Each structure stands twice: as structure tokens, then as C-alpha cells.
Amino acid sequence: MKRPTIADIARRAGVSKGAVSYALNGQPGVSEATRQRIVAIAQEIGFNPNSAARALSGASARAVGLTLCRPARILSIEPFFMGLISGFEAELAARSYALTLQVVSTPEQEVEVYRRWWGERRIDGVIVTDLRENDVRIPVLQQLQLPAVVIGGPGDTGKIAQVWSDDAGAITETVRYLVALGHRRIARVGGLPDLLHTRTRTRAFEDVCTSLGLNEAVTMPSDYTGEEGGRATRRLLIGADRPTAIIYDNDVMAIAGLAVAQEMGLAVPGDLSIVAWDDSPLCSLVHPPLTALSRDIAEYGAHAARELLAAIDGKQVGNVEAGTAHLTPRGSTAPPR
Amino acid sequence: MKRPTIADIARRAGVSKGAVSYALNGQPGVSEATRQRIVAIAQEIGFNPNSAARALSGASARAVGLTLCRPARILSIEPFFMGLISGFEAELAARSYALTLQVVSTPEQEVEVYRRWWGERRIDGVIVTDLRENDVRIPVLQQLQLPAVVIGGPGDTGKIAQVWSDDAGAITETVRYLVALGHRRIARVGGLPDLLHTRTRTRAFEDVCTSLGLNEAVTMPSDYTGEEGGRATRRLLIGADRPTAIIYDNDVMAIAGLAVAQEMGLAVPGDLSIVAWDDSPLCSLVHPPLTALSRDIAEYGAHAARELLAAIDGKQVGNVEAGTAHLTPRGSTAPPR
DNA sequence: AGAATTCACTGAACCGGATAAGTTGACGAG
DNA sequence: CTCGTCAACTTATCCGGTTCAGTGAATTCT
Numbered sequence: 001m002k003r004p005t006i007a008d009i010a011r012r013a014g015v016s017k018g019a020v021s022y023a024l025n026g027q028p029g030v031s032e033a034t035r036q037r038i039v040a041i042a043q044e045i046g047f048n049p050n051s052a053a054r055a056l057s058g059a060s061a062r063a064v065g066l067t068l069c070r071p072a073r074i075l076s077i078e079p080f081f082m083g084l085i086s087g088f089e090a091e092l093a094a095r096s097y098a099l100t101l102q103v104v105s106t107p108e109q110e111v112e113v114y115r116r117w118w119g120e121r122r123i124d125g126v127i128v129t130d131l132r133e134n135d136v137r138i139p140v141l142q143q144l145q146l147p148a149v150v151i152g153g154p155g156d157t158g159k160i161a162q163v164w165s166d167d168a169g170a171i172t173e174t175v176r177y178l179v180a181l182g183h184r185r186i187a188r189v190g191g192l193p194d195l196l197h198t199r200t201r202t203r204a205f206e207d208v209c210t211s212l213g214l215n216e217a218v219t220m221p222s223d224y225t226g227e228e229g230g231r232a233t234r235r236l237l238i239g240a241d242r243p244t245a246i247i248y249d250n251d252v253m254a255i256a257g258l259a260v261a262q263e264m265g266l267a268v269p270g271d272l273s274i275v276a277w278d279d280s281p282l283c284s285l286v287h288p289p290l291t292a293l294s295r296d297i298a299e300y301g302a303h304a305a306r307e308l309l310a311a312i313d314g315k316q317v318g319n320v321e322a323g324t325a326h327l328t329p330r331g332s333t334a335p336p337r
Numbered sequence: 338m339k340r341p342t343i344a345d346i347a348r349r350a351g352v353s354k355g356a357v358s359y360a361l362n363g364q365p366g367v368s369e370a371t372r373q374r375i376v377a378i379a380q381e382i383g384f385n386p387n388s389a390a391r392a393l394s395g396a397s398a399r400a401v402g403l404t405l406c407r408p409a410r411i412l413s414i415e416p417f418f419m420g421l422i423s424g425f426e427a428e429l430a431a432r433s434y435a436l437t438l439q440v441v442s443t444p445e446q447e448v449e450v451y452r453r454w455w456g457e458r459r460i461d462g463v464i465v466t467d468l469r470e471n472d473v474r475i476p477v478l479q480q481l482q483l484p485a486v487v488i489g490g491p492g493d494t495g496k497i498a499q500v501w502s503d504d505a506g507a508i509t510e511t512v513r514y515l516v517a518l519g520h521r522r523i524a525r526v527g528g529l530p531d532l533l534h535t536r537t538r539t540r541a542f543e544d545v546c547t548s549l550g551l552n553e554a555v556t557m558p559s560d561y562t563g564e565e566g567g568r569a570t571r572r573l574l575i576g577a578d579r580p581t582a583i584i585y586d587n588d589v590m591a592i593a594g595l596a597v598a599q600e601m602g603l604a605v606p607g608d609l610s611i612v613a614w615d616d617s618p619l620c621s622l623v624h625p626p627l628t629a630l631s632r633d634i635a636e637y638g639a640h641a642a643r644e645l646l647a648a649i650d651g652k653q654v655g656n657v658e659a660g661t662a663h664l665t666p667r668g669s670t671a672p673p674r
Numbered sequence: 675a676g677a678a679t680t681c682a683c684t685g686a687a688c689c690g691g692a693t694a695a696g697t698t699g700a701c702g703a704g
Numbered sequence: 705c706t707c708g709t710c711a712a713c714t715t716a717t718c719c720g721g722t723t724c725a726g727t728g729a730a731t732t733c734t
Contacts, residue, residue: 016714048456053690055389056719072423072635076416086409089440099438103426119385226622259624281414285563287596298409353684390720393689
């Protein structure tokens with residue numbers, strides 16, 4: 001089947017290619033009657049502008065890029081990224097932008113992908129996740145002047161827009177809640193230590209523990225996998241002064257932690273309270289259902305997409321807070337016995 | 338920053354645009370010495386061919402499309418699709434094809450997306466998941482002559498390539514195993530009833546139960562969500578003749594089913610054995626760990642991507658079996674008490 | 675030696691849109 | 705009645721690659 005082009009439309013409408021282009025793009029230069037005739041013909045023959053031709057002459061490729069930097073086995077189980085993608089899509093599809101995805105394994109590879117995409121003019125902008133301290137991607141994006149929105153801050157991204165959630169506030173609220181229940185020994189199983197939001201959480205955790213007079217604020221670093229989360233939990237629970245409550249940086253690790261507690265004969269929440277960060281349907285499925293820090297991840301993603309589209313349109317965008325988590329108490333938290 | 342073009346390279350090398358194109362694409366028409374000089378210059382200035390220009394003149398857009406047709410809340414929690422995507426990516430990235438993603442909510446929308454992508458010449462081929470009976474997408478893809486690979490069969494897809502796993506064999510093996518353990522009342526919580534592979538599983542389940550002389554083979558339809566899976570489990574377990582084993586069409590529903598059993602005071606595996614289809618790390622995390630039908634989903638996806646790339650290259654591709662699930666016994670199955 | 679072939683490369687057309695610059699014809703003002 | 709203005713187009717050029725039809729020189733063949 002041959003794809004229809006504006007030349008086909010022009011022929012059928014008895015006008016020039018230029019007129020068709022003006023008509024379909026809502027530009028001035030054609031009469032309303034002609035415009036409607038052209039639009040009707042385009043509809044009828046099912047015309048879609050060739051994105052390559054459009055990208056070649058005009059500016060926009062009408063596509064944005066997203067790289068995912070996690071091993072496959074984590075990607076598949078972590079609900080976070082899929083939620084984010086769903087959110088992006090809702091916004092992008094509404095403005096008929098395409099989403100181009102690439103899975104990488106290191107930030108350096110990610111930089112390579114950005115450079116290639118930019119060189120290929122394949123995308124108009126990127127969404128950057130997992131901000132790190134002194135992130136190598138930031139200077140490259142600035143140098144390429146590639147519109148971008150960074151998720152995972154707040155951090156130092158120069159003029160690049162950010163969408164972030166107030167993790168420090170969320171963890172402070174959580175610790176206060178646990179202390180109010182009577183807990184004094186609270187530990188945390190953290191995410192990848194390199195990520196900026198992990199550091200933010202760790203610092204906030206330490207600060208609030210200090211200010212509430214808790215003697216120590218142990219954070220076991222981990223990598224978001226259930227395996228590691230379970231291992232970290234085991235290490236926390238075999239100590240003499242084992243914690244009575246643990247906060248996990250994602251839901252998968254929290255579920256693994258729950259399994260470890262049960263395996264060690266500890267009652268949840270009687271002997272151990274558990275809080276999961278990021279609420280997915282999984283948290284309500286296990287027994288007891290997990291108290292979680294819920295946030296609307298899809299909306300978070302949608303917000304980022306809106307900011308990115310604004311940046312691509314040349315609007316000035318800055319630093320936006322969105323999708324801060326709030327505590328959803330369920331059966332996994334209670335006063336310590 | 339200005340993007341380098343072949344004209345820039347041509348100028349620096351003192352040759353014509355055409356020569357550069359031949360050199361970089363490994364075409365004959367330039368001497369080896371010149372080719373190396375040109376390649377070196379391209380490397381040095383970090384040249385990437387403009388994908389739009391390439392797609393416009395040549396044939397290939399060097400991109401393939403994937404649509405995901407599930408509500409956001411299922412997508413985020415279902416490890417299957419992310420596993421599939423990881424697998425695709427591994428193959429696509431190796432041949433520097435991009436993956437374009439679109440989330441839709443109905444097969445009709447999916448058809449629209451295919452038409453648009455085709456018209457825009459945005460992609461060279463698509464991967465089609467969730468094959469249905471009399472699938473509306475198949476005739477459209479044939480009409481557009483859009484290279485495609487279908488996952489979720491086997492089914493009738495005409496000349497379009499398929500990659501499928503032997504679900505019938507897997508469920509037969511599972512039922513035989515449960516029967517060998519001593520189970521006589523085996524039920525199943527199925528996936529979306531419209532999907533062809535759900536039907537395949539249901540029919541195979543019924544067949545094997547009949548051939549083994551089990552009186553009934555109840556399949557409760559569901560939608561892959563934990564909620565529905567839990568509900569279906571509850572309905573199965575409140576009956577007088579409650580099953581002693583349940584097979585779930587995905588891992589999320591199996592975990593939900595486990596929670597329901599525990600909530601109802603049934604011991605797993607003592608009172609109820611549970612088998613999950615598709616093994617994710619989640620299955621090993623819960624307590625007891627779930628016996629599962631494991632398959633390498635990423636490899637399944639990689640296989641599909643390879644077939645698609647072959648189809649795009651104009652090679653004849655047919656009907657390939659890949660990634661059939663095999664039973665991985667864990668703690669959730671045992672002889673009935 | 676002269677013709678034929680091969681090699682290495684150039685120049686120009688082309689893909690399908692966007693868009694700046696030029697060309698009509700109608701209309702209103704002076 | 706003529707000039708200027710404006711709407712409604714057309715024409716031509718450009719984007720950055722690919723590719724085909726030359727072209728001149730070197731090599732091979734007879």
C-alpha cells in the first residue's frame with residue numbers, strides 16, 4: 001500500500017503542496033473554504049504526515065526519549081518505572097508525541113545514548129531519572145542544549161528543569177508516626193546509595209532521629225531487589241538491639257523483609273513494624289498488608305512529561321514539586337510489644 | 338551546538354557527499370584508504386546520521402513499535418511486560434534500532450496507532466502482544482504490509498510471523514504433577530478470557546483433567562490484577578467441595594490467592610497448593626515461596642525482536658516456539674492433607 | 675596500440691514536508 | 705481611473721541523507 005503524501009492531497013484538491021501544508025498546520029495563507037476541503041480530503045484518504053520529512057525540514061521530531069538504567073531483573077519487578085511510563089504516555093499521547101525507550105546499564109552508556117539521539121535528531125527532549133551527585137549526564141545535556149526534565153532530585157541541575165517529590169518531608173512524617181506509636185529503635189533499608197534521592201532520604205532520616213532523641217539511625221544500603229532487601233533485613237534483625245520498626249525504600253524490599261521476619265519467627269507488626277516506600281497493589285496483597293508511603297507515580301510522570309513538553313516549546317520551566325508521598329497506615333505497623 | 342552532517346565530513350575530507358555516504362555505509366565506490374580517512378573524521382567529530390534524513394531517502398526508520406494494552410495499574414505491577422521490553426531492547430540496541438512505546442486502552446486504539454505509525458513512517462515494524470481470536474489487528478497489519486511479530490499465540494495470523502510458548506504443554510505438565518501429588522480437585526484462576534493464550538490454557542486444562550479422570554476443571558476468569566485474583570480465590574474456597582490446588586495465570590494473582598488462603602485460615606500447602614504462572618522474584622519472596630511455571634521472558638522478548646528484525650530485512654519468518662515454561666517446585670505445593 | 679573494462683569518485687535528483695519569496699486578482703482609497 | 709494593499713495562493717528552496725547516472729584516469733585485454 002502506498003502512503004498518501006501532501007502531493008496526493010494537493011493533486012486531488014487542485015492546489016499546490018504549499019497550500020496543503022498551510023491548511024493542515026493551521027497556518028494563515030489559505031481561505032477557510034479551501035482549508036476545510038483539504039482537511040476533508042486528508043481525512044478521507046487517511047493522511048498522516050511523514051514524521052521523517054517533517055523532522056527534516058521543521059524542527060520537531062515529535063518524540064521524547066527515556067533511558068532506563070537498571071538490570072533487567074529489577075526493571076521487571078519494580079512497579080515504579082512502569083507507573084512512570086504510563087504517566088508519561090497519557091500526556092505524550094494527548095499531544096501525539098512518541099516515547100522512545102532505551103535500556104542501558106551505566107550512566108556513561110546513558111550519556112552515549114543521549115549523544116546519539118541528539119545527533120540523529122531522533123528526539124526533542126529526554127526525561128532523566130535517578131539523579132546522582134555530580135551527575136555526568138547534566139553537563140552533557142547542557143552542552144547539547146537538549147531539552148530535559150530531571151526526576152529524582154531535588155539537586156543541582158543548573159538550568160535544567162526538575163520535578164521532584166519531598167522525600168525528606170515524607171520520611172520525617174513516617175519516623176514521627178513510628179515514634180508516636182512508641183518505637184525507639186527504627187532502622188531503614190535504603191535504595192542504591194549513589195542516587196541523590198537515596199542520600200536525601202538518608203540525611204533526613206538521620207536528622208529527624210537525632211532531633212527526636214533516638215540514639216542511632218541505621219540505614220542499610222541496598223539495591224531495590226528483594227534478595228538484597230531480605231539480606232539487609234536479616235542483618236538488622238540478628239543484632240542484639242534489633243530494631244522494632246524498619247522503613248524500606250521500595251515495596252519489593254519491604255515484602256522481602258516481611259518474609260524474612262516471618263521466617264525468623266517474628267510477628268509483624270507485634271515484634272516488627274514495616275513501612276514500604278511507594279505503594280503498589282502488592283502492598284495490600286501480602287499479609288499483613290503493608291503500611292506504605294503512597295504517591296501517584298503515574299501523575300508524577302505525567303507532570304514530568306508536561307514540564308518537558310513545555311521546555312521543548314521553549315517555555316521557561318524551573319523546579320516543581322509534585323507527587324509527594326503520604327503515609328497510608330495498614331496492618332504492618334503497630335506499637336511495639 | 339551544531340550537529341555535524343555528511344557535508345561537514347565531505348568538506349574536511351575533500352570529497353563529495355556521496356563518497357562519504359558510501360564510505361560510512363560500507364558500500365563499494367570508495368577506496369579503502371579514503372574510507373578509513375572518512376570514518377576517522379566521522380569518529381572524531383562525533384557524527385551520527387540524522388535519522389529523519391535517512392528515513393526520508395532510504396527505507397528504514399531504524400525503529401520498531403510496541404503498544405501496551407492494559408490499564409496503568411496493571412502495567413505497573415505486572416512484571417511480564419517489563420521483562421519483555423528488556424528482552425527486546427537487548428536485541429534492538431545491538432542493531433541500534435530504537436523502541437517506540439505507546440500505551441493504549443483498546444485493540445481498536447491499537448489499530449489506530451499502527452495506522453498512524455505506518456503513515457508517519459515512524460517505525461519499520463511492530464511487536465503485537467495479547468493475540469485474540471479474530472484479532473482486528475491482524476487484517477490491518479496485513480493490509481498495511483507492516484512487518485510484525487505476534488506474541489501470544491499460537492493462532493491464526495496468516496503470513497505474519499509468530500513467536501509463542503507451549504502453554505498447553507506447560508499446563509498439562511502442571512496438572513499431571515499435582516495429580517501425582519494426590520490432588521483430585523484442581524481449579525484455575527485464568528487471565529483475561531478474550532486473550533487467545535488464555536483460551537489455549539483453558540482448553541488444555543480441561544483436556545488434561547478429563548483425560549486424567551478428574552470430575553471438573555473449573556476456571557475462574559480474571560483480569561491479572563491481584564484484587565480480581567483474590568476475589569476469584571475466595572469464591573473458589575467458600576464452596577463445599579473446595580479445590581485442594583489452584584493454578585494462577587500470573588504471579589500477582591497467585592500472591593493475592595495466597596493472602597486470601599491465609600486470611601481464611603487455610604494452610605499453604607497443607608490445605609491448599611498454589612502454582613503461579615510466570616515466575617518473578619516475587620514468587621520466591623512470599624512465604625511459602627510459590628511453585629511457579631518459570632520461563633525466561635526476556636529471552637522470549639529477545640527472540641521476538643530477532644524475528645521482527647529478520648522480517649524487516651525481508652527474510653521469510655514463520656512460526657517459532659520459544660520460551661516454554663517449565664515447572665519450578667517450591668514450598669507452595671505438597672500432597673493434600 | 676587502441677578498445678574495453680574497472681575503479682574511484684562527482685554531481686544531481688530525490689524522499690516529503692516546511693517555509694520564505696514571489697505572483698496573482700479583488701477591492702478600497704484617493 | 706489608477707495606485708496601493710491584502711488575501712489567497714504558487715513557486716522554489718531547504719533540510720540531510722541515499723542513490724543513480726555520469727566522468728576521467730588507470731588497468732586489462734586483444
